Amino acid sequence: MESALQLHSYAVDLSCSRCGEKYEINSPHNYAACCEKPLVVNYSMNNGFDKKMLIGREQSMWRYTEMLPLMDEKNKVSLGEGMTPILPVNSYSQKFGFDQLFVKDEGLNPTGSFKSRGMSMAISKAKEYGVTECVVPTAGNAGGAMSAYCAAAGMKSTVIMPRHTPKPFQDECRLFGSELLLVDGLIDKCGELAVSIQKETGAFNMSTLKEPYRLEGKKTMGYEIAEQMNWGLPDVIVYPTGGGTGLIGIWKAFQEMIALGWIDGSHLPRMVVVQSLNCSPMVHYVNGNEAHESYGESKANGLAVPKAFGKDLIKQVVQESNGSAIAVSEENLLKTAQELSRAEGISFSPEGGATMAGLLELTALGVISKKEKILLINTGNASKYMDHFL
Ligand SMILES: Cc1ncc(COP(=O)(O)O)c(C=O)c1O
Ligand SMILES: [Zn+2]
Known part of the structure; x- marks a missing residue:
């Protein structure tokens, strides 16, 4: 249970993700009117928030409350989200020869996804x-x-x-x-x-x-990855990307934790974007290819985002992290989700399956080594997608 202490948020203001123009935090905003780009929340970093203070806190994403923008706890709307497990991917590691392959199972969140x-x-x-x-x-x-x-x-x-x-x-x-x-x-x-x-x-x-x-909520995945891996981050994180909030959020968390002195910034994970070949605008954008306009549906519906509002932030994360972006076929992502679920006993959504399918392609290309410490994000479980399986 959480301590009775009234915890304090260190959020100070918002800024435009393109030009840095500041916006106050005391009234609702949508996006930055100056550049029509996403707004990001800024925190005061010399705040004395030590990672040791996490010991004994509630097992939800709200354990990082100082680095979340809620000012008064009475407004907290929580259903127990976050602190999802990081599990070893056992059978696939044996089958394909991975040394350190893990999955963060976001399917265990209250509504079955991150x-x-x-x-x-x-x-x-x-x-x-x-x-x-x-x-x-x-x-x-x-x-x-x-x-x-x-x-x-x-x-x-x-x-x-x-x-x-x-x-x-x-x-x-x-x-x-x-x-x-x-x-x-x-x-x-x-x-x-x-x-x-x-x-x-x-x-x-x-x-x-x-x-x-929403970005601030999703960034807690990044905090959890660090805490659950004992502050030693993976070499590679593979993320099924639609609008990119999770990817951008995880990277934001890493930057914040460097500023807090919680992690060593010299070895951050390479961030890998995976999309479906049916709808892969971010793969085109990140790889500097001309995006086309004929993007279609995907059985991994979370990936069917033809125009990502945060596309520049997604590209920036992949570039800064020295990551990569790859598209996999519909058949491959579905087959992989099904086979992985069967092999591991973990319920993989098609989006989660896409991460493994993308990883296998990138190891075949020599972009990722099977010796590296790799983390897949299974963003949701399979229950709402059952019609695509069996
Ligand atoms: C299961 C699942 N995975 C991935 C995504 C893509 O998420 P993001 O917007 O963070 O790229 C979604 C979004 O709908 C989703 O539902
Ligand atoms: Zn601006």
């Missing part, structure tokens, strides 16, 4: 600002997560999802009492409708990186 982290933080912050109604465009999992956290916060919620999204994703939103709107097209089309609803009703728009706090 989206719970972002929404716990963003809905808590919305509550702090007095927001009573939220709207979100989603590829699936973020909608379910927002629905759950809005239910917990007593807020009205509207979720906009591509019509082809498997039924369990839709049912989850209805279960938690959201209004669900289905749109022909991908998440970018859903985003257009979200903007009109925001204008018409005044609902707060929770669109990926068009508000600054």
Whole structure:
């Protein structure tokens, strides 16, 4: 249980991720109006927050509360998200000869994916600002997560999802009492409708990186990776990328922990973006190839993001970390998710399967060595995708 102590956030303000212009933190913002780019939260770093202070704290992402932007704990909306396990990938390591292969199993979060982290933080912050109604465009999992956290916060919620999204994703939103709107097209089309609803009703728009706090929730994956690996980071992190919030968040956490003196900045992980060949704009962008406009659906629906608002931040993370970006086929990512689940007893979503499929391709290319310490992020479990398996 958490101590009764009222903990204090060291968040000070927000800034534009392109030009650095400052924005105050005491009222709700979407993105940076100056450059139409994502806003990021800044913290005062000489704050005396020592990693030893984590001992005995609650087993959720809120153990890093000083480095989260919530000012008053009474606004916290938590369903027990975070502190998901890092597990060895045993059978596949033997089969393919990996020395140190691990997976962070984000499928064990309250709504079955890492989206719970972002929404716990963003809905808590919305509550702090007095927001009573939220709207979100989603590829699936973020909608379910927002629905759950809005239910917990007593807020009205509207979720906009591509019509082809498997039924369990839709049912989850209805279960938690959201209004669900289905749109022909991908998440970018859903985003257009979200903007009109925001204008018409005044609902707060929770669109990926068009508000600054989901990123702060997702960055806790980075803090946990460091803490759970005893402050010795992996050599490589493989991340299934859609809008890129998790990837950007993990990297932000590493920068913050360097500033806090918690980790050694001289050996940070190489960050690897994996997408589906059906929708791989970030792989094209990062690798400096011309992106085309014909991006389609993916059975790994979280990866079907044709236009990532945070694309420059994604590219920056891959470049700064000396990482890479690769696209895998639909058939490969689905087959790998299924085979991995069977081999390991861990429920892998198609997005999680994509990380292993991408890793195998990158080891074949010699970009990653099988001797390295490698961490896959299984961003969700398989339960909502069962129609694609068996
Ligand atoms: C299971 C899963 N994996 C990965 C992603 C992509 O996440 P991000 O926006 O952090 O790139 C999503 C987003 O919908 C998802 O649901
Ligand atoms: Zn700017």
